[in-house]
Amino acid sequence: MAVDTSRLNPPQRAAVTHGGGPLLVLAGAGSGKTRVITYRIAHLLGLGIPPDAIAALTFTNKAAEEMRERVAHLLGDRRTAAKLTMGTFHALGLTLLRAERKALGYPRGFAVYDQADQLGVVREVLRSLKDFSRDGERRWDVKAILARVSLAKNGFVAPDDYQPREGDEYDAITAEVYPRYQAALRSYAAFDFDDLIVEPVRLLQGDAGVRARWAERFRFVMVDEYQDTNRAQLLLVKELVAHHGNLTVVGDDDQSIYAWRGAEPANILRFADMFEGAHVIKLEQNYRSTRHILAAANAVIAHNTQRHGKTLWSELGAGEPITHAVAQDVEQEARWVAQELARQREGGRRWADLAVLYRSNLQAKLLEDELRQHDVPYVMYGGQEFFERKEVKDVIAYLRLALNPRDELSLRRIVNYPARGVGPATVEKLAAWSQARHVTMWEVVQAVAQADDAQALDDAGLRPGVRRALSELVAIVDALGRGLRDGAAVASTRALVEAIGLHDDLRAAAPSATAAQRRIDNVEGLLGSLARFEAKARGADALGDYLRKLSLESGEEADTSGDKVVLTTLHGAKGLEFPVVFMVGLEEELLPHARTLSPQATDALDAEHASDVSEERRLCYVGITRAQRKLYITRACTRVSRGRQVPRLPSRFLLEIPDELLEVRDLAEEAKAAVPQAELRSFFASFAGDD
DNA sequence: AGAGCTCTTATTTTT
DNA sequence: TAAGAGCTCT
Numbered sequence: 001m002a003v004d005t006s007r008l009n010p011p012q013r014a015a016v017t018h019g020g021g022p023l024l025v026l027a028g029a030g031s032g033k034t035r036v037i038t039y040r041i042a043h044l045l046g047l048g049i050p051p052d053a054i055a056a057l058t059f060t061n062k063a064a065e066e067m068r069e070r071v072a073h074l075l076g077d078r079r080t081a082a083k084l085t086m087g088t089f090h091a092l093g094l095t096l097l098r099a100e101r102k103a104l105g106y107p108r109g110f111a112v113y114d115q116a117d118q119l120g121v122v123r124e125v126l127r128s129l130k131d132f133s134r135d136g137e138r139r140w141d142v143k144a145i146l147a148r149v150s151l152a153k154n155g156f157v158a159p160d161d162y163q164p165r166e167g168d169e170y171d172a173i174t175a176e177v178y179p180r181y182q183a184a185l186r187s188y189a190a191f192d193f194d195d196l197i198v199e200p201v202r203l204l205q206g207d208a209g210v211r212a213r214w215a216e217r218f219r220f221v222m223v224d225e226y227q228d229t230n231r232a233q234l235l236l237v238k239e240l241v242a243h244h245g246n247l248t249v250v251g252d253d254d255q256s257i258y259a260w261r262g263a264e265p266a267n268i269l270r271f272a273d274m275f276e277g278a279h280v281i282k283l284e285q286n287y288r289s290t291r292h293i294l295a296a297a298n299a300v301i302a303h304n305t306q307r308h309g310k311t312l313w314s315e316l317g318a319g320e321p322i323t324h325a326v327a328q329d330v331e332q333e334a335r336w337v338a339q340e341l342a343r344q345r346e347g348g349r350r351w352a353d354l355a356v357l358y359r360s361n362l363q364a365k366l367l368e369d370e371l372r373q374h375d376v377p378y379v380m381y382g383g384q385e386f387f388e389r390k391e392v393k394d395v396i397a398y399l400r401l402a403l404n405p406r407d408e409l410s411l412r413r414i415v416n417y418p419a420r421g422v423g424p425a426t427v428e429k430l431a432a433w434s435q436a437r438h439v440t441m442w443e444v445v446q447a448v449a450q451a452d453d454a455q456a457l458d459d460a461g462l463r464p465g466v467r468r469a470l471s472e473l474v475a476i477v478d479a480l481g482r483g484l485r486d487g488a489a490v491a492s493t494r495a496l497v498e499a500i501g502l503h504d505d506l507r508a509a510a511p512s513a514t515a516a517q518r519r520i521d522n523v524e525g526l527l528g529s530l531a532r533f534e535a536k537a538r539g540a541d542a543l544g545d546y547l548r549k550l551s552l553e554s555g556e557e558a559d560t561s562g563d564k565v566v567l568t569t570l571h572g573a574k575g576l577e578f579p580v581v582f583m584v585g586l587e588e589e590l591l592p593h594a595r596t597l598s599p600q601a602t603d604a605l606d607a608e609h610a611s612d613v614s615e616e617r618r619l620c621y622v623g624i625t626r627a628q629r630k631l632y633i634t635r636a637c638t639r640v641s642r643g644r645q646v647p648r649l650p651s652r653f654l655l656e657i658p659d660e661l662l663e664v665r666d667l668a669e670e671a672k673a674a675v676p677q678a679e680l681r682s683f684f685a686s687f688a689g690d691d
Numbered sequence: 692a693g694a695g696c697t698c699t700t701a702t703t704t705t706t
Numbered sequence: 707t708a709a710g711a712g713c714t715c716t
Contacts, residue, residue, distance in 0.1 A: 060705045090706045114706080139712085193706050228705080261704065360702055382704080419692085509692085552706060571703045593702055619703080642701070643707040 003042040003074070008035070015281045016040045018248065022241075022275035024226075024268070025250040028312045029297070029625035030288025030577065033250050037222055038070045040248060041084065044220055045075070051083035053219040055240070058088055059228055061553065063575070067224070085218065089233055090552055093196035098545070100203055100210050109404035109544050111190040112551040115146075116393070118192050120409050122146050125180045140173060148174040149181055153194035154230040154262030156201065187440075189406040193551075197232040204239040215243045226251030226271075230262040234274070247275065253308050254301050257571060257619050259612075269306060286312040286625075288577055290319025293631050296657045297624040303656055304614045312625075321663040324654070325634045328668040329645075330366055330585075333636045336667050337582050338370040340632065341565055344580055351377055355566040355578040357623050359591045363584060364567055371565065379560070381568035391506060391519045392526050396547065398496055402481035403544055405442040415445070418505040420469040429461055449474040476500065489543050490531045497523060570619045573626050581627035583620075586635045586651040592616035613652075620653040633662075 005013045012032055015025045016039040027033030037056060044054055058064045064087045072081035085092065094112065101110060113121065122142050148170060152162050159179035164171035185192060191199060203210045221241050223229065226249035229237070241247040249271065256265045272278040286294055294312045301307070325340075327333035341354055356367060356378075364380060371378050394417055397410035404410075415430075416422040430448070434441040449471035451457050457467055476499050483492020497503065503520055510516035533546045566578065570591075585591065592613045624631060639648050 058705090063705080088706065115704090196706080225705085257703080258705080260702085362701080554704095554706070569703065571705090574705085590702095595702060615703095640707070 002046045003039060005039065005043070008032075008039065009283075009285055011281050011283050011285075012036050012039070015248070015283070016043050018279060018281075020244065020246045022245055022271070022278040023248045024271045024278055024280045025248065025283065026268075026280065026308050026310060027250050027252055027283045028286060028310045029252065029255065029622070030286040031283035031312070032287060033224075033252075033283065034067060034070065036283070037224060037248075037250055038067060038074055040222065041071050042074050045080065049219060051080050052085065053217075054222075055085040055092070055218040055220070056222040056224065057092060057237075058086075058224045061088060061091075063224060064088060064091075088552070089229075089236065090193060090196045091549075093200045093236070094548060094552065096200040096203070096214060097191060097196065098541075098548075099213075100200075100207075103203060103207055103210060104199065106191075107189050107404060107406070108541055109189070109400075110548075111188065111400050111404050111407050111410070112196070112548040113185070113190050113192045113409070114551045115193070117190075117409055117551075118146055118150075119143065120413075121181055121184050121188075121192075122149070122177060124409070124412075125177050125184060128180065129176060141170075144170050145174050145177055149178050150194050151262050152178060153198050154232055156198060156232045156235055184408075187406065188408050189404050190409070194232070197230075197236055201232060201235045201239060204236075211239070211242075215239065215241075219244060220246045220248070223247070223249040224251070227253050227256035227265060227268045228258050228263045229267050231264055231267075234264070234267050238274075245275065245277070252310075253306075254304070254310065254618055255574060255622050257574065257615060257622060259615055265306070269308065280308075282308070282310055284310050284312055286314045287316075288628050289314060289625060290316050290629060292319050292321055292661050293624060293627050296322055296631070296661050297621055299658055299661075300617060300624065300653050300656045301621045304617055306614065320630050322631045322633060322657070322661050323665060324662040325632060325665045325667055326650075327634060327636045328671075329638045330636045330640065331370075332667050332671065333584060333634050334366045334370040337367065337584060337632075337634060338374040338376055340582070341371070341376050342374055344630075345376075349580060351563045351565045353579040354582070355568065355573070355576070355580070355626065356582045356584060357568060357570050357573050357626065358584050359570055359593060359619070360585075361569060363590075367567060367584070371567075376565055377563065378565040378567050379562075381566060382572040389519075389522045391502070392522050395493065395497065395502070395523060395526055396550070398477065398480060398500075399484070399493065399543070399547060401442070402477050402484055403547065406440050408441045411441055411445070415473065418500050418502070420473065421465055422469055426462065426466055433460060445470050446474055484543055487534075487537070489534050489537070489546075490527060493527060493530055497527075570623045574622050577626055577628055579628045580630045580632075581623070582632040582634065583623045584634045585639075586620075586633050586654045587639070587648040588651055589641075589648070590639075591620055591651050591653065617653055620651070637668075 005016055008016060012035065015023065015036045018040075025033065025036055027036065041054060041056065045051060056067060058067065068081055068084065068086045071084065072078045075081060097104070097106075101108070119142050122145055126140060126142070152174075159182045162175050162178050164175040185195065204214060218240060221237065223237060228251070237247065249268070251268050253265060253268045256263060256268070259265060267274070272280060289297075291314055294314050298311055325333070325336060327336060337356060344354055345351060358364060358367070368378070368380075394414060397413040400407050400410040401414065412427060415427060430441055430444050434444045448457065448460070448462060448467055451467060457464065476496065479499070480492050480496050483489075483495065502523060506519045506523075507516040510519060530546075533542070537543070537546075539545075566576075568576075589597065593616060596613055596616055633654060635648065635650055635654070637648055638645050
C-alpha cells in the first residue's frame with residue numbers, strides 16, 4: 001500500500017518518492033527532515049522492499065529510537081518497523097564485527113571499550129613507554145593524546161601511517177602511543193568506539209567474502225545528520241552501497257558543528273562529487289519559527305562562504321521582535337534571565353517551553369544559582385555526568401573478565417579491588433612475566449594461583465600472601481564464568497557481589513550512610529538491568545552482547561519528565577526546539593570562543609579548523625533556529641575571566657543581525673530607573689558623613 | 692586509603 | 707576565582 005504523500009510539500013515529496021541512486025536532502029532547520037526519512041521508508045516499504053533490506057543510520061540512540069517510533073506510528077505497524085535496521089553507525093559496526101569477528105581473530109567474548117576504558121589503555125601504554133621516552137617525568141594530558149588517536153582513526157589513518165606534525169610534542173607522543181594502543185586493544189580482544197567504524201571498513205575493503213555478505217545486505221541505505229559524518233563513516237557508507245548506490249543522506253551543512261571531533265563538512269559539501277549521479281533536493285520551508293527569527297538566522301549564516309546556500313522561509317508570520325538585552329555584568333545578565341523566565345511563565349508558558357542556551361558549561365553555574373534563587377525549576381542537559389559510577393564499572397569489569405580472559409584492562413581494574421594485597425608493584429611483576437612468556441596476564445594470575453612450588457614464586461619475587469589472594473580471585477572469576485555460561489547471569493553476579501563483599505566495602509569507603517546506600521542502589525540497578533536482560537536473553541553470546549551494548553549507551557538520559565526549564569550548551573541543543581529560547585553570553589571570545597580565535601598549541605588538533613570562526617557561526621545559527629516564537633539574546637559588558645573582571649564586546653554574530661529585527665534593552669539603565677527615589681536618597685545620604 | 696597541601700588550568704563531547 | 711589533579715604525609 002502506497003504511503004499518503006499529500007501532506008508533504010513538493011520538495012519533501014520529491015525526496016520521499018525519489019527512485020534509486022544517491023540523493024542528498026539538504027534539510028534546513030525545522031524543515032521536516034525526520035518526516036522525509038520516515039515517509040521515505042514507508043514509501044519504500046509500500047513499493048514492496050522488505051524491511052530488513054532497509055537501513056537507516058543515526059548518530060544517537062535517541063534519534064534512532066525516535067525514528068523507529070515515528071515509522072511505526074506512520075505505518076500503524078510495530079512489527080514491520082521492528083524489522084528495519086535502524087540504529088547508530090556504531091551499533092551497525094558492532095553487528096558487523098560480531099558476525100565477522102573470526103576474520104579478525106577475535107574471540108566470542110570480545111569487549112567494546114568506552115571512553116573511560118580508552119583513557120585507561122592510553123595510560124597503560126604511557127606507563128610502558130616510560131623508560132623509552134627520554135622525559136619519563138613528563139605528565140602528559142592523556143585526553144589530548146586520546147583525542148589525537150581518535151581523530152586519526154576517524155580520518156581512517158592507520159597506526160603506521162600517522163604523520164606527526166613537525167614541532168608538535170603531542171603529535172610526537174601520539175605517534176609512539178597509537179601503534180602500541182592499537183596493539184594493546186588487539187591483545188585484550190577489545191575494540192574501542194572508533195574501531196566499530198574503522199574495522200568494518202577494513203574488513204569490507206580487504207575481504208571479498210565479507211564484502212559479498214554485506215554489500216548486498218541492504219538495498220537502501222539512509223543516513224541522518226550527514227553533515228556530522230567523518231571520513232571513516234563515509235567509507236563505511238560507500239562500502240555498504242557500493243553495488244547499487246541507493247543512498248539517501250539528510251543533513252544541513254549549516255549545522256555542522258562537530259568538525260573539531262573529526263566530522264568532515266566536505267562529505268556533505270562535495271556529496272555530488274563523491275557519489276556519481278547524485279540528486280540534490282533542498283528543503284527551505286521552515287515549520288518551526290516566525291519570520292523575525294528566521295531572518296536573523298539567515299542573516300548570520302549568510303556570512304559563511306563554504307556552503308550549499310539555503311534561505312529558510314516560513315508561513316508562521318512575523319512574530320515578536322528579538323530581544324537583545326545588554327547587562328552590566330554577568331550577575332545582572334543571569335538575574336534578568338531568571339526573572340524573564342518567571343515572567344514568561346506568568347504569561348502562560350510552561351517551564352518546559354523555555355530554554356537557556358550557552359556556549360560553555362562554565363556559564364551554567366551562575367545561571368543555576370539564579371534560577372534556584374528565583375525558584376525556577378530546571379534540568380541540565382549533558383554536562384559532564386558521564387556514567388562514572390565506579391561501583392558499577394567494577395562489577396562490569398568482573399563480568400568482562402569472566403567472559404574474555406584476555407581483557408587485561410578489566411583484570412587490572414579488579415585485581416586489587418576490593419583490596420586483597422595485590423599492589424602496583426605486584427601487578428608490574430605479573431605484567432613483566434606475561435610479556436616475557438607471551439601469555440596473557442590472566443594466565444599468569446592462574447599460574448601463580450596454582451603454583452605449589454614456593455621457589456617459582458620466589459623467583460618471580462612474589463610473596464605467599466599474593467598467591468593466596470590470587471587463587472581466591474581465580475576461584476571467584478571461574479565461578480562467575482561458569483555461572484554466566486550456564487545462563488544464570490543474575491544469580492552468579494549476585495554471588496560475585498557477595499563473594500567480594502562489595503556492599504561492606506562500599507559502606508566502609510563511603511563518607512556517609514546515604515552515599516553508601518546510593519552506591520549499593522547503583523549495583524542493585526545493574527542487577528535489575530541484568531535481570532531484564534536475562535528474561536529475554538537468547539543465544540550463546542547473549543550476555544556478551546549485553547555488555548557490549550552497555551558500552552554504547554551513554555549512561556542516563558537527562559530527566560525530561562516534569563515541567564522544567566532546559567539548560568544546555570549550544571552543542572547539546574542541536575535537534576531540539578522550544579517556543580522561547582534565551583541565548584546568553586553573545587560576546588566576542590565566548591561566541592566565537594577565544595580558543596577558536598587564537599588556539600593554543602596543545603589544542604590545535606587540526607590547524608585548518610582551529611582558526612575557523614565559521615563553525616562558531618554555525619553554532620550561533622543552530623542556537624537561533626531552536627526558537628519557535630520568541631528569541632532572547634543577552635550579553636554582559638564585563639565578565640570575570642581567569643579571575644579578572646574584563647570588558648566584553650558584543651559578538652560579531654550579533655552585529656550581523658539587522659538592527660530592525662532587534663529590540664535593545666539596556667538592563668543597567670532599567671535597573672537604575674527602577675530604584676525608588678526614597679531609596680536613592682538614603683543611598684546618597686549614606687555618603688554624607690564621609691565628606 | 693584518605694586528608695590536606697600546592698600547583699595548574701580554565702570549549703564544545705552524539706558513540 | 708575556583709575546581710581538579712598530583713603530591714606528601716599520616
